[in-house]
Amino acid sequence: MIVRSSPATKRWLHKPFPDAPPQLSAIESLVQTLNISPFLATLLVQRKVTTFEEARTFFRPELSHLHDPFLMKDMDRAVDRLTRAMANGEKILVYGDYDVDGTTSVALMYGFLSTIYDKLEHYIPDRYKEGYGISKAGVAYAAENGFTLIVALDCGIKAIDRVAEATALGVDFIICDHHRPGDEIPAAVAVLDPKRADCPYPYDELTGCGVGFKLLQALCRVRGIPAETLWPYLDLVAVSISCDIVPVTGENRALAYYGLKQLNSAPRTGLCALLRIAGFVAPNETCPPAAKHLDVTNVVFGLGPRINAAGRIKHARAAVDLLLAEHHHDAEDFAYELNQHNRDRQDFDKSMTEQALAMIEADEWLKNAKSTVLYDASWNKGVVGIVASRCIERFYRPTIILTRSNGKASGSARSVAGFDVYEAIEACSDLLEQFGGHTFAAGLTMPVENIEAFQKRFDEVVSASIEADDLIPKVDIDIPLDFSEIDAKFYRIMKQMSPFGPQNLAPVFCTEEVVLVGEPIIMKEKHLKFTCRQVGSGRTFTAIGFGMSAWADHLHQNAPFSICYSVEMNHFRDQSTIQLNLKDIRLAE
Incomplete structure (x- = not known):
């Protein structure tokens, strides 16, 4: 019998609903001029798109819009x-x-x-x-x-x-x-x-x-x-x-x-080879794949880790060679090499994450701190940033993973939504030899003897400036949505709001009074899948919750619950169906 942990608590943050007269007028105008639903018009107004001309620019960007x-x-x-x-x-x-x-x-x-x-x-x-x-x-x-x-x-x-x-x-x-x-x-x-x-x-x-x-x-x-x-x-x-x-x-x-x-x-020859080895292109299929539209998510999870793996495991020159390759045979060789590096990276990632989490669990101060700073001289430098992100999945707080490199402690920092980890590191700069980065990710180097002092100082800085709510994972929800609104046209227009990414994320919806149709299924011991419908609606949808298997024991027939999710298209065996990508679940009070 598999014993699953309890689901983690998340904050559901609803974006402000446009309710001022100018916003309501803009929604009504967009409904008429674009022939879209009020829900889609609301999504646009939330993204500061309020007129037909702004919508045209948003849906159809032009290279002529690039700055001088x-x-x-x-x-x-x-x-x-x-x-x-x-x-x-x-x-x-x-x-x-x-x-x-x-x-x-x-x-x-x-x-x-x-x-x-x-x-x-x-x-x-x-x-x-x-x-x-x-x-x-x-x-x-x-x-x-x-x-x-x-x-x-x-x-x-x-x-x-x-x-x-x-x-x-x-x-x-x-x-x-x-x-x-x-x-x-x-x-x-x-x-x-x-x-x-x-x-x-x-x-x-x-x-x-x-x-x-x-x-x-x-x-x-x-x-x-x-x-x-x-x-x-x-x-x-x-x-x-x-x-x-x-x-x-x-x-x-x-x-x-x-x-x-x-x-x-x-796409260039090297990216074609990488798409093929990443599974986006079948062995007998032409590149690019005609049946699949590659988006930001495909690039982030399919191409990015393989390109990064070259520098993490051996030398990033192989990634440049791939991207510059002109001949298919050369590109395939480089893509194979990068894929092998990525497999090695995954092995390092798994073992280092297990060690890092064990270190936190074994230390009461680390368990109760507002931040995580860990050091192990044997860890692979190329994977420390990934391990920092993995630790945040379990202990949601700013995290720095360090290893020994050229006689120094060197590593990567990752942050949580709403907290500027770069500024926190900068406040400890007298203990560092080098640092740089962004709000949510940074790199740093220090003398090994400074690690303990940095660990304490960094936690003091984080504790003094981080809000309690910032230590709870959040889900930003655009609007509540009824299942009756979700159809092929809704998805097609919503998809035109892409490419999605930071500050233009894929819309997240919430729906109440959802019930199971059949029993939930656990996939690969960690993912959740079920069919559901909304009370009062005849429409049913398949919902997928990656890493959400803990919810399986809490969902019961005829017991309504609420979900928040994004709407996606699932392509399987030449069939395309709308499915819900779950972000979180809430049981009825």
């Missing part, structure tokens, strides 16, 4: 230096981070520049030997091999010392980053980062790959290259946006929209 790249601080200097380097026959090194954003950035920049210039190389630092960002070894490699310009992507905004060293060696830097700057900006020839306080660029949520794309956009304009030449590279930009978990709003929305179109119509 020269609005970005230092863009003119970057284009001038890059143009001069090519005119003078200088050697250019394209340098990037080892994650998905970094490798797609390098593939984008190197791939495009190589069509107009041949004195190029690309360089990805070794995660284990060099660490994150611009490394001493990278600068030395450039100087020793006659490179006079480095274009750094998805890193460099805090590389004050490395840029100074490079300058002294006669190597210039163009930095294309999107991470938060420190108090000082590196003295590079050009520093492109929309998060710079002095940067007037109207959108600051681009990925590193997105910033690189803006540089190429500006270069094309100066050199008279048609902008359309860049469009085939948008599949790389879409992969970076999806996997770097940036807001899918504004310019990112347009880039992701057209990048996913590229991925679904004419």
Whole structure:
């Protein structure tokens, strides 16, 4: 007999319902002009879409809506230096981070520049030997091999010392980053980062790959290259946006929209091979798959882990080689290698997560703390960020997982909704040698002897600033919905609100008075599946709850309950049916 734990408590947070006269008027107008239901019109108004023209832009983004790249601080200097380097026959090194954003950035920049210039190389630092960002070894490699310009992507905004060293060696830097700057900006020839306080660029949520794309956009304009030449590279930009978990709003929305179109119509050879080995394309099927529309979720869970696995397990160069591959045979070899690395990553992930959770359970202070900071010198550095996320699934609080690397304690931080882990780490910066990142994810390095002090200080900072509610997982619910509203037209229009991602998440609905039709089923000992209907409605739907098997013992025939869920399309054996992806369940009082 399998004994299942009790379901975790979650907060259901209902988004404000548009009830002011202008909002109600906008809903009514959208219902009439778009011929949609009031529920769909309400979703649009919640997303600040209130007029027909705004709806047209929202449903059909245009690349003409992209901002002028020269609005970005230092863009003119970057284009001038890059143009001069090519005119003078200088050697250019394209340098990037080892994650998905970094490798797609390098593939984008190197791939495009190589069509107009041949004195190029690309360089990805070794995660284990060099660490994150611009490394001493990278600068030395450039100087020793006659490179006079480095274009750094998805890193460099805090590389004050490395840029100074490079300058002294006669190597210039163009930095294309999107991470938060420190108090000082590196003295590079050009520093492109929309998060710079002095940067007037109207959108600051681009990925590193997105910033690189803006540089190429500006270069094309100066050199008279048609902008359309860049469009085939948008599949790389879409992969970076999806996997770097940036807001899918504004310019990112347009880039992701057209990048996913590229991925679904004419993806590059390497991504085709990766789609095939990830199971999105059958062995005898053409690529891209005609029957399946690939979306952000497919990219995040299907492509992202395999691209990331190269740098986590061995070296991220293999990921760049895949993304640049031109021949199917080469691409298939690289995809196979990345898939093997991903399997190894999964093994490390499982064993390290078990060890980390056991460490917390065995320590009363750790169990009762408002944060988690764990260290084990034997842990694999490439998986610490994933393990941090796994720990949050069990102990919902800001988490940092550290291991030993090059004699230091190095690791990754992950946060919970509503808490800025970067600021909390910054408050402990006197104990650190290096740190950087975003609101919800960061990396850091410190002397091993500082771990205990950091663990205590970090928890003090978190405890002083985190709200009690932030330590309870939440489900944001857009609107209540009756089953009678869910049909093919509803799904088709809702799907046009994609691509979904942060700040434009797939809508989540809640429905009360739901009852079982038949018995719930447990799949793979951890997932929940059942058929249900709403009292008073004849419509039935299949509901899937991933990781929600604990609920099986609490659901009974003729006992109504409430659910919150997203509406999805399930494709199986040439049949497509609407299904509900469960987020949480509430039993009747």
